[in-house]
Amino acid sequence: MANIVVLVKQVPDTNAKIVVSGDRVDLSAVKKVMSPYDEFAVETALQHREATGGEVTALTLGGAGADKVLKDAKAIGVDHIVRIDSEAELDSNALQTAITSVLSELGAEVIYCGKSAADSGAGSTGPGIAERLGWASVSNVTSVAFDGGITVVAPSEGGNARISVSMPAVISCDKGNIKVRKPNVKGIMQAKKAKVDVKSISVQASSVAVVSHSMPPAKPAGKSYEGGAAAAEVARLLRDEANVI
Amino acid sequence: MEHPLSMSYGPLPGWLLLLVLGAISGGFFLYQVVKASRLVLIGAPDNRFDNWGARIKEVITGWLGQKRVLEDRIAGGIHVLMFWGFLMLSTDMFDLATANWFSHNLLPDVVRGPWNLIVETGYTIALIGCCAALLRRVVFTPEKLKGKSQLEGNFILVLIMTITLTSFVVEAGEAGVSSTWEPIGAWVADTMSPSTLLVVASYWMHMLAISTFLFLIPLSKHMHLVMAFPNVFFHDMRPMATMEPLARGEDGKAVLLDDLDIESFGTVNYTDLTWRNLIDGWACTSCARCQDVCPAFQSGKSLNPMQIIHDVRHYANDNSTALMAGETPAQDIIARFGEEAIWACTTCHACVEACPIYIDHVPKLTDARRHLMMERMEFDESVEETIAPLMATIENLESDSNPYGLPAHERGDWAEGLDVKVAEPAEYIYFAGCAASFDERNKKVARDTISVMKEAGLDVGILGMQEGCSGDSARRAGNEYLFQMLAETNLATFEEIGVKKIVASCPHCFHTLGKEYKDYGGEDIEVMHHSQLINHLQQEGKLPDPKHDPSVTFHDPCYLGRIGGELDAPRNAIGGVDVEIERHGKQSFCCGAGGAQMWMEEDADQRVNVIRAKEIAETGAETVAVGCPFCSTMVSDGLSAIDSKMEVKDIAEIVWEQIKANDAAIEAKKAAPVQTEA
Ligand code: SF4
Ligand code: SF4
């Protein structure tokens, strides 16, 4: 029996068109979804519960709009859904502190999260929380086995490492070969009715702040070459411009 | 002579013999009818007690008038003879069973004569019908009847023949047979003067034949004698192919997603089917008309709509004890239908159109899909490959509101450079649909449609990236939840922008937006197919008259023709069609894309579009006009599979080409005099 917590984050749909207006990304018209790596974390958490028994709580931080990702997690089978109520834009430090305090309150024994969020891509939340809790931490895990304890596979330089992890631990999940289960409509409908446990806590001030967003420079149009005669030119471009050879 | 009923046979009086015979056969018949009714009434509820006037009218034309039966002239004509014959002769059974008490004591003298005439005519036409039927079965056997056991059908015909022939002899034996009212009976009396023994023997053969018939009715397809009537009376009065929402509120409207509270989805058990769906099983006459027109069956897939209907009844009979005890049999009805069959249907509704007694084949399949898609979410191995691409499509619909998985914000890009309002109020909103928004070939159709509409001076807009999939594919694939989400989203957009008139170039959007959305809102939005609008504009003189082109034929899309009821507009819009494809109009044969088949994997040797392409190529026409983006893709692929060089063009493309050619001609004319003067 384990008290399992999985951290989920709401991000703009990875397929959506991002527009910057003023010097901020304008997300008003963009659909929000669960960050893809978090989906692997939820799936792994559910597999953990199925192997050992226990309960899974999905935890997020955000305004009421973020309830949707919790309900998505509920639809595929987590037991409880909790949101730390905060509309503020937090830096990693403030965010991890806030989450850590609620994790202790929830009595978490093992924590799963995505290796990084699809929007910020920092990848600091898992290790940061482990640091604060003083727990074991494994990152970018591609598969997890529950054979009495927890054995994970994570990439190491030039190959993979099988690592045995003892609880309490924070495990951040990569894509790997985990197949995420899909909710059925019954699950979705029940999730819609589920109540979100909202925690209001005081969040410390951020020490860094985003000054502005800007679009990456447009990619130059591709060039195409035909015939053997162009080979030397292509080789030159690959070497001097693309720096791949 | 004494009536055979009043005679004694050894120690037994005739009436006692008849009583025993009647009690056994009548009792068995009643027992079976009650059993079948119970097996029907355990079905899910369905309110079919509305609209009495229209229902009665349909019974008069469809049941009494045999409207649909007569669609097959020969078999239908034969059936009408027997059906009407039996209706006319039916009261004679009372008369014979009561030793003429009915006609002599109950009927007033003045009607006795005409009554006799009606009865005799009944026997006569039933006999003619019966002989013709035997001839058709035995001598001119139609293809679909070959190779199957004809014993049951032929035996019943022999029974009917016995009933009719013996009746004439019995008549001839009655005292005072009138040559005015019973000419045949009188003729038999005159020419054969049948002996008492022959009359008595005929009487008992007659009664025995009727009793045997009573035995066989509930055990055979002849149960339709009992069940066809309720089947016609309670048939679905809504427009064809309009699917039922997940739940309806008290106002009859669909319950919106936010208020939905249901535990199970679709059909997995026999009792999940509505009672009206269940009657079908007993009403079926096994005429196989549905099988003959089914594209899935004709292309060699494991779906036979007739078999689905038979499955309902056979399943009920096989599991009757459990079902009537309220238990759930081990094998569910999905397993009986078979998942391969369930996923092969194109929802073209050719079967429904063909069925003489208003059987609804499609909901059984789509309801099973609902269960598989929304609840079980596991599929039989036999369909895994078929389903895999469909599942990807569903995911795309969920995330991007289009089946291709292309970014939703690119939805309106096809209209770039066209001077058209985007997501703002306009008199006509052109709803492009997914295919015309994203598929290269069909984008041109969208652009040409806009050009034509603008040529007519209409105030036209599109919804651009605010448009979403109509949800047709999701709905036919069984994902009703997703369909409703898409419908509610689109309806909210329509309301926000104040949409009043929608023009669709996709018949699936035309059907879904026009008929199915009404359950969810937007009741006063008018939805038309682009061919209807174009035809209307031509008639009003806002567009030039179409040019007749004898080298063009037309493929009726199921969702426009048979289901949408629009056969003329697309033909008129392109100036009329001289060479029709053999199966056209309401009898058109599906291209194979409907029912979300567009997104499923089809075995290369079972392709519906190849069958259709061959039929199209047989016309010898140079161009086939279409009015559906999916037909366009399917027919094009089919034609290239058979190496045909025929061109496939949408109605809008043809019309726009004609307009451009027309304009060019006018320009040339304007330019011409200048040249001559010079
Ligand atoms: S709807 Fe079309 S494909 Fe489906 S069973 Fe009927 S005829 Fe066959
Ligand atoms: S379902 Fe209708 S069309 Fe098909 S065999 Fe039965 S009666 Fe005939």
Ligand code: SF4
């Ligand atoms: S794509 Fe066309 S022919 Fe095919 S099912 Fe739809 S309307 Fe019918």
